[in-house]
Amino acid sequence: MTRFRNILITGAAGGIGNVLRDALRPHCELMRCSDLVDVIPEAPHEQSFAFDLRDAAATAKAMQGVDIVYHFGGIPIEGAWQDIRDVNIDGTFNIYEAARIAGVSRVVFASSNHAMGFYRRSTTVGQDETPRPDSRYGVSKVFGEAVGRLYADKHGIETISLRIGQFRPRPTNRRMLSLWLSPADMARLAVSCLWQGPLHFEIVYGVSANKRGWYDNIGAQTIGYEPQDCAEDYAQDLGDEAMKEESVEASFQGGPFCAAEFDGSIDRIT
Ligand SMILES: NC(=O)c1ccc[n+]([C@@H]2O[C@H](COP(=O)([O-])OP(=O)(O)OC[C@H]3O[C@@H](n4cnc5c(N)ncnc54)[C@H](O)[C@@H]3O)[C@@H](O)[C@H]2O)c1
Secondary structure (H helix, E strand, O other): OOOOOEEEEEOOOOHHHHHHHHHHHHHOOEEEEEOOOOOOOOOOOEEEOOOOOOOHHHHHHHOOOOOEEEEOOOOOOOOOHHHHHHHHHHHHHHHHHHHHHHOOOEEEEEEEHHHOOOOEOOOOEOOOOOOOOOOHHHHHHHHHHHHHHHHHHHHOOEEEEEEEOEEOOOOOOOOHHHHEEOHHHHHHHHHHOOOOOOOOEEEEEEOOOOOOOOEOOHHHHHHOOOOOOOHHHHHHHOOHHHHOOOHHHHHEOOOHHHHOOOOOOHHHOO
């Protein structure tokens, strides 16, 4: 019998949310799908439950009876600080606090490669390196990982932080040859997060089996995530334009997120 009968998905109307719904539907007794707008249920055990992540009381209501949360709702790109703070920071805190009160066992948090974006592309990054966010968005993901660790240590809520690369149907530029996540691998990853063994706090890179990958993905082994797709299969299709990057982009893993608003010194970022 699975430990995780009742699932809550936030961001269920989003690009990844739709993949989560399809992947997790066969693995649960209740799938509560939440977003700002209602989603249309596609199975009798699927339920739509719209709420705004900024609303702590609504978040607490959505959490009732839930065993595992896939927290994928929020702003997925760079934005104004106030928006990032309200939705990604306050919203993620609301998720963990509601999970604690409701006795939820596990939270799967959609973190991002942008929590580590200012690492050089020549560096292999694992679970224990200091975060190096490349944007206000990246800071919100570092915060989400930190609040996850707090709630794991202090309250025993199991947490998997997925540092997702770039989720796309296929890679379309040079950077994606290193951090592409295919829809099929995202589905495999979602199911792997139902791993039945106990865990405390895991960081897993949400990437496909890319030959040019930048990550030491030990956490993937812990939960049995075995990606099958590889960006290299599409490398030949990328034209010269897709392979071009300016110097800040080309230096760091976060690419354009590092380059945006950049007025620092590349040489001092070791
Ligand atoms: N797509 C990627 O390549 C990628 C990479 C790294 C991390 N991620 C993370 O994965 C998650 C999902 O990404 P996505 O690409 O599916 O994004 P998406 O924009 O398609 O989905 C996010 C969903 O969150 C919902 N949302 C936004 N604000 C909300 C609020 N205040 N209350 C409730 N819901 C709200 C949106 O309506 C949307 O449906 C995000 O947290 C994103 O940061 C995505």
